[in-house]
Amino acid sequence: MHHIRALEESYREHCPGTLETIAHIFISCPRAQGVWARLGINVGVEICHYPWLAGLELQLPRATHLDVITLILWHIWKARNAVIFDQHTMTLQMVLRRILNDMDSWKTRYKQYDQEWEAWRLFLSSYG
Known part of the structure; x- marks a missing residue:
């Protein structure tokens, strides 16, 4: 993997002493785990x-599945960047609301799956 820093060069505000890898950012970081859970x-x-x-x-629906997972990954990434570049910590609810806002923007793309999309949107909004 390119550009992975040694542990002593890697500083994670929320996970001190943890090497920042792709797996850490998206899987094992407690903040990412909170979103998935x-x-x-x-x-x-x-x-x-x-x-x-x-x-x-x-x-x-199969046609929307990857887009929703991608949205979740994107907002986990953006939450990580907000801490690093803006010193702004996003709560779990903020991350979920941002996913929800993007889903609202994408709604017209999935008109044929409107019921399933709306059901998942409502599920998500109950947590955001």
Whole structure:
């Protein structure tokens, strides 16, 4: 892997003493774990390389599944960057609300799956 810093060069405000890797950011960081747990999604190392395998237990149409997982990953990444670059810690509810806002923006893309999309959106909004 490129650009991974040695432990002594890697500083994680929320996870001091932890080497920041892709697996840490998206899987083992307690903040990422909180998002996955709240959504009832079991993740493992596969999410870093095969995100379409994550969240198969969700009741999402196949055509929307990867987009929802990608949105979740994107907002975990953005929450990490907010801490590093803006010194702003996003709560779990803030991350979920941002996912929800993007889902609202994407709604017109999934008109044929409107009921399933809306059901998952309502599920998500109950946590955000």
